[in-house]
Amino acid sequence: MKIILLGYMASGKSTIGRELSKKLxxxxxxLDNYISEKEKMSISEIFENKGEIYFRRIENNYLKEILNSEEDFVLSLGGGTPCYANNMDVILTSQAKSIYIKASIGTLVSRLLKEKSERPLVANFDDEELAEFVAKHLFERSFFYQQANYVLNTDNKDLQEVITELRILLH
Known part of the structure; x- marks a missing residue:
């Protein structure tokens, strides 16, 4: 089984993915860590040194590489991955099950405020600007996210509740 978790930054894709992979x-x-290892640079360094166009091209290539592998996995995508380079079509035509890890704007903003220093994209926003940025960005990306095979709302749920729901959803 191949499982792909997609959604906005701070929606919990990596946390949920790590836990789900252990249970299964x-x-x-x-995906971001995979790209960093392959390129021997952090995502920020890739953006700085080679630009977003280069990043989106290799992101597409590495996504295909992973999806074409024979192994079973839980794959956590970057927040923008489904929105570029026909990646959503690649995901939907693969044998993988895609799940949109959905969280409300309020949930995303409160998580992002706690980890702003680790998130270069939002590090310089004040609280109000961050909420506006997330709302606008989420609106633009929702079209892609909503195409996933499943949508799982994670608001007001702890990690174990989310994992239980995912396991039910996948069986």
Missing amino acids: YMNFID
Whole structure:
């Protein structure tokens, strides 16, 4: 089984993916980490040194590479991955099950405020600007996210509740 978790930054894709992979005895792959290892640079360094166009091209290539592998896995995508380079079509035509990890604007903003320093995209926003940015960005990306095979709302649920719901959804 191949499982793909997609959604906005701070929706919990990596946290959920790591836990789900343990429960299902499957490998966990974080696409951004995979790209960083392959390119021997952080995502920020890739953006700085080679630009977003280069990043989106290799992101598409590595996504296909992972999806074409024979192994079972839980794959956590970057927040923008489904929105570029026909990646959503690649995902939907693969054998993988895609799940949109959905969280409200309020939930996303409160999580992002706690981890702003680790998120270069939002590090310089004040609280109000961050809420506006997330709302606008989420609106633009929702078209892609909503195409996933499943949508799982995570608001007001702890990690174990989310994992239980995912396991039910996948069986």
